[in-house]
Amino acid sequence: AQSVTQPDIHITVSEGASLELRCNYSYGATPYLFWYVQSPGQGLQLLLKYFSGDTLVQGIKGFEAEFKRSQSSFNLRKPSVHWSDAAEYFCAGLAGGGNKLTFGTGTQLKVEL
Amino acid sequence: GAGVSQSPSNKVTEKGKDVELRCDPISGHTALYWYRQSLGQGLEFLIYFQGNSAPDKSGLPSDRFSAERTGGSVSTLTIQRTQQEDSAVYLCASSLDAWGGGDHTDTQYFGPGTRLTVL
Numbered sequence: 001a002q003s004v005t006q007p008d009i010h011i012t013v014s015e016g017a018s019l020e021l022r023c024n025y026s027y028g029a030t031p032y033l034f035w036y037v038q039s040p041g042q043g044l045q046l047l048l049k050y051f052s053g054d055t056l057v058q059g060i061k062g063f064e065a066e067f068k069r070s071q072s073s074f075n076l077r078k079p080s081v082h083w084s085d086a087a088e089y090f091c092a093g094l095a096g097g098g099n100k101l102t103f104g105t106g107t108q109l110k111v112e113l
Numbered sequence: 114g115a116g117v118s119q120s121p122s123n124k125v126t127e128k129g130k131d132v133e134l135r136c137d138p139i140s141g142h143t144a145l146y147w148y149r150q151s152l153g154q155g156l157e158f159l160i161y162f163q164g165n166s167a168p169d170k171s172g173l174p175s176d177r178f179s180a181e182r183t184g185g186s187v188s189t190l191t192i193q194r195t196q197q198e199d200s201a202v203y204l205c206a207s208s209l210d211a212w213g214g215g216d217h218t219d220t221q222y223f224g225p226g227t228r229l230t231v232l
Contacts, residue, residue: 044223103156
């Protein structure tokens with residue numbers, strides 16, 4: 001069965017520190033992969049996406065993610081976190097030819113000032 | 114507006130009542146999706162519309178749930194005889210198309226959601 005796993009439920013970082021949020025996927029073939037962010041009471045905002053090609057993808061708000069086929073991972077990174085980055089982050093996969101996003105359980109990011 | 118819009122933003126209802134949730138997709142997007150976000154289940158796919166094709170209803174949790182998409186644009190999700198376990202945030206998304214071509218046209222953009230509370 002297709003699945004996306006986010007091992008960390010909560011992460012706390014200090015403002016200005018680097019950030020890495022983990023995401024692993026399990027699909028029969030390489031899926032399309034996405035990172036979304038959700039602020040309290042808001043919908044999901046797309047941060048970045050991977051379809052094919054370059055394994056390091058750049059997104060909005062200074063985020064990037066690296067696709068690693070050997071590790072079945074698509075981790076999200078940011079070199080220096082801002083207090084406004086505090087939110088919940090969701091990794092999602094879409095099977096090729098499919099239409100249903102499969103989401104991870106989310107990682108709640110807290111930023112300490 | 115340029116994004117997906119949903120109404121109402123909040124809905125409180127009594128158990129047993131019917132509710133309708135509305136979604137306006139991004140103009141020109143042919144594919145529309147409904148998802149549900151609840152504490153116990155996370156984000157779950159409910160239903161998907163693509164153009165004039167028959168909708169994929171495989172994610173609907175019971176026959177109390179139904180959805181329509183009129184004129185290939187606006188969609189309404191209806192929940193009949195609501196139960197307390199239906200309390201959740203209902204999210205709508207749209208994409209330019211959904212033929213799995215593996216490009217930006219498959220990217221789903223989400224609305225702000227409708228928070229449904231069943232008392």
